[in-house]
Amino acid sequence: MFNILKKELRALVKDRRAMMLGLLMPIILISVFSLAFGGMNKAGDKKAQLLVCDEDKTSISQKVVAGVDSVKAIEMYTTTTDSAIRLVKTGKYPGVLILHKGFADSVNALKSLPWEMKYDAAQSVQMQMMQQYLMQSLYGSVGKMMREKMVMKNSEKQFAGMDDESRTFAMLQAKKGIESSSKDMDDLQGNIMKIQSSPVTIEQDNAGIVQAVSGTAVMMLLFSLTAMGGRLLEEKENGTLKRLLYSPLKATDILTGKMLSSIIFAVIQLLIMFTFSSSVFGLILWPKIASVLLLITATAFACSGFGMFLASVVKSRDQLQSLSTLAILSMSVIGGSMVPSFLMPTWMQTVGHISINYWSIQGFFDIFWRQLPITDIEFLKKVGVLLLFGTVLSTLAFRLFRKNVTSMA
Amino acid sequence: MIEVKNITKSYGKTQAVRGISFSIKDGECFGLLGPNGAGKSTTINMLSMLFPPNAGQITIGGIDVAKANGEVKSMLGIVPQEIALYEKFTAWENILFWGSIYGVKGKALNDKAEQLLKWVGLFDRRKDLVKDYSGGMKRRINIACALLHSPKVLLLDEPTVGVDPQSRNLIFELIQQLNKEGMTIIYTTHYMEEAEKLCDRIGIIDNGLIIAQGTLDELKKQSEVNDMIIVDCTQTPDEKMLAEKLKTTVSVHENRLSILSEDSKKDLTRIVTTCTDAGYEITRIDIQKANLESVFLKMTGKQLRD
Numbered sequence: 162m163f164n165i166l167k168k169e170l171r172a173l174v175k176d177r178r179a180m181m182l183g184l185l186m187p188i189i190l191i192s193v194f195s196l197a198f199g200g201m202n203k204a205g206d207k208k209a210q211l212l213v214c215d216e217d218k219t220s221i222s223q224k225v226v227a228g229v230d231s232v233k234a235i236e237m238y239t240t241t242t243d244s245a246i247r248l249v250k251t252g253k254y255p256g257v258l259i260l261h262k263g264f265a266d267s268v269n270a271l272k273s274l275p276w277e278m279k280y281d282a283a284q285s286v287q288m289q290m291m292q293q294y295l296m297q298s299l300y301g302s303v304g305k306m307m308r309e310k311m312v313m314k315n316s317e318k319q320f321a322g323m324d325d326e327s328r329t330f331a332m333l334q335a336k337k338g339i340e341s342s343s344k345d346m347d348d349l350q351g352n353i354m355k356i357q358s359s360p361v362t363i364e365q366d367n368a369g370i371v372q373a374v375s376g377t378a379v380m381m382l383l384f385s386l387t388a389m390g391g392r393l394l395e396e397k398e399n400g401t402l403k404r405l406l407y408s409p410l411k412a413t414d415i416l417t418g419k420m421l422s423s424i425i426f427a428v429i430q431l432l433i434m435f436t437f438s439s440s441v442f443g444l445i446l447w448p449k450i451a452s453v454l455l456l457i458t459a460t461a462f463a464c465s466g467f468g469m470f471l472a473s474v475v476k477s478r479d480q481l482q483s484l485s486t487l488a489i490l491s492m493s494v495i496g497g498s499m500v501p502s503f504l505m506p507t508w509m510q511t512v513g514h515i516s517i518n519y520w521s522i523q524g525f526f527d528i529f530w531r532q533l534p535i536t537d538i539e540f541l542k543k544v545g546v547l548l549l550f551g552t553v554l555s556t557l558a559f560r561l562f563r564k565n566v567t568s569m570a
Numbered sequence: 571m572i573e574v575k576n577i578t579k580s581y582g583k584t585q586a587v588r589g590i591s592f593s594i595k596d597g598e599c600f601g602l603l604g605p606n607g608a609g610k611s612t613t614i615n616m617l618s619m620l621f622p623p624n625a626g627q628i629t630i631g632g633i634d635v636a637k638a639n640g641e642v643k644s645m646l647g648i649v650p651q652e653i654a655l656y657e658k659f660t661a662w663e664n665i666l667f668w669g670s671i672y673g674v675k676g677k678a679l680n681d682k683a684e685q686l687l688k689w690v691g692l693f694d695r696r697k698d699l700v701k702d703y704s705g706g707m708k709r710r711i712n713i714a715c716a717l718l719h720s721p722k723v724l725l726l727d728e729p730t731v732g733v734d735p736q737s738r739n740l741i742f743e744l745i746q747q748l749n750k751e752g753m754t755i756i757y758t759t760h761y762m763e764e765a766e767k768l769c770d771r772i773g774i775i776d777n778g779l780i781i782a783q784g785t786l787d788e789l790k791k792q793s794e795v796n797d798m799i800i801v802d803c804t805q806t807p808d809e810k811m812l813a814e815k816l817k818t819t820v821s822v823h824e825n826r827l828s829i830l831s832e833d834s835k836k837d838l839t840r841i842v843t844t845c846t847d848a849g850y851e852i853t854r855i856d857i858q859k860a861n862l863e864s865v866f867l868k869m870t871g872k873q874l875r876d
């Protein structure tokens with residue numbers, strides 16, 4: 162197995178042009194994508210997800226929750242505050258609107274409302290878009306309630322000397338012309354209804370860079386490792402694979418040696434890409450190097466398994482080229498390598514879970530954006546999924562390879 | 571050394587080997603002679619344990635290959651039909667790699683590699699990339715790569731395909747030398763002269779069956795052929811018509827007629843008359859003593875060609 166590994170690495174080093182292309186191409190693409198995504202400040206028009214926590218649980222707070230739920234552009238879920246903050250911190254939801262205790266009392270007393278918005282800094286673009294929809298709805302519900310109360314309060318003072326019947330009539334007229342003084346309305350919008358908004362993750366200014374680097378890196382890695390898988394077919398075509406199978410080596414030794422060389426190459430390729438991004442685009446890499454190495458290794462294993470799987474499925478290098486281009490581009494699109502996942506429709510985001518790209522990119526966001534430590538279960542879950550991808554794909558590759566051995570004659 | 575008993579192999583509905591049996595003694599050179607697609611490579615692949623037979627038994631050095639793995643594989647050196655080398659590696663790197671996968675290491679590997687490269691006459695060019703070698707040089711390295719672990723049995727699957735006559739003669743000398751040193755050799759070919767020159771015994775294989783086996787003299791006796799008359803004409807003769815008229819085995823290849831005869835002196839006049847009556851203009855006649863080609867023609871009814 163180690164003889165095969167050594168031979169594969171030697172073959173790689175000897176083919177300098179292929180190696181340079183393998184390393185330079187991703188760097189060029191990373192640069193292009195980083196420049197493109199670096200100025201990214203527009204979100205798409207898909208339905209935004211929002212968590213809502215109603216700690217007040219009054220009829221007024223429930224009306225507000227119902228109002229949020231009725232906004233077509235928002236997909237709302239209710240949960241407890243602790244759970245919501247955890248879900249936002251791990252990047253599963255972009256933000257949470259919390260209605261604290263005493264919300265209804267504040268509405269009635271026309272005091273500053275005890276509500277706040279907490280969000281994932283990695284998804285601030287999505288949150289900006291969502292707040293616009295949210296405020297339109299809240300001014301329509303809470304705002305209307307408070308404006309009515311404001312008018313009634315002013316009217317009571319104004320019509321204090323009238324008999325009951327005349328005062329009721331006057332107040333109804335005032336309610337119809339609900340627009341009271343612009344000063345009051347400014348106060349309502351600017352102070353009383355203001356939502357305190359704060360990120361629960363550390364705010365970074367390099368979302369585009371993380372997206373570009375991780376997205377491009379994984380996509381290019383898939384291409385590189387599939388090409389390395391193609392060397393298996395090359396060996397089959399030129400007879401060296403058959404000669405290897407004549408030897409006392411087992412088929413699994415041959416594939417394991419090839420996979421190990423792919424993984425080593427992939428780790429080196431990813432490290433070069435991230436080092437380049439660190440020095441050119443200012444990605445803060447070294448304090449998180451342990452997490453990065455772990456994720457890189459898991460990604461390399463998954464991508465290597467993918468390359469070997471494709472090489473074991475097809476019968477020729479031409480077939481491999483067509484199939485791999487289709488598979489890699491599809492995975493890259495749905496997995497968020499080309500377009501950030503949060504800009505995609507919800508169903509597409511769900512489909513994206515079947516791609517290696519998605520889990521790897523989200524893992525890199527965990528490291529560079531959400532600042533999750535290496536021990537965080539959410540980060541480790543992504544590493545685990547990538548390892549699972551690698552294990553399943555490698556197992557299938559090994560089985561298919563064994564099956565194809567009989568067609569070597 | 572090698573016992574093959576009634577082995578069969580099918581690929582889907584195609585039966586590539588249909589019950590082959592032969593045995594090879596220690597130090598013997600055994601030839602498997604047959605046309606392309608006869609089942610030679612499939613037989614070699616089963617002997618080398620690339621895949622098992624569907625039925626039958628193979629024993630090598632007294633070990634049933636169905637129950638063994640590494641130990642039998644280490645006894646075998648295999649020279650595949652393809653030039654199975656890494657073209658971007660030098661000859662030295664190739665030879666070290668192929669030796670290493672058989673467990674030969676360190677000084678022993680280096681010494682053996684040097685010895686083999688000198689033996690095949692390529693030591694001075696050991697640092698050149700294999701892709702820059704001629705076809706004959708690649709074939710020699712292809713053989714050397716199978717010998718690093720000093721195998722007891724060498725299986726050569728058509729090792730001279732596409733090689734110039736000079737390199738072919740050199741390869742013959744190498745094989746003869748190995749055989750003299752006591753190595754058991756199985757040699758597959760579709761070249762008659764190679765089998766005649768190199769092999770102690772020959773098995774003639776056609777359509778997945780060994781139709782005859784033995785020494786060249788034994789095969790000649792079995793075929794009951796004494797002579798083969800070769801007739802060159804100005805046009806392509808009608809094989810079926812001539813076979814019916816001459817009542818013997820006739821084979822036509824382009825403008826050449828090959829006719830088997832038990833007594834060429836007696837048959838020659840009749841053959842010339844029949845050809846002339848049929849309107850064929852004869853340009854050349856040659857009478858050959860029975861050889862492997864005539865034996866093959868007698869046994870299969872067809873000629874063995876490249």
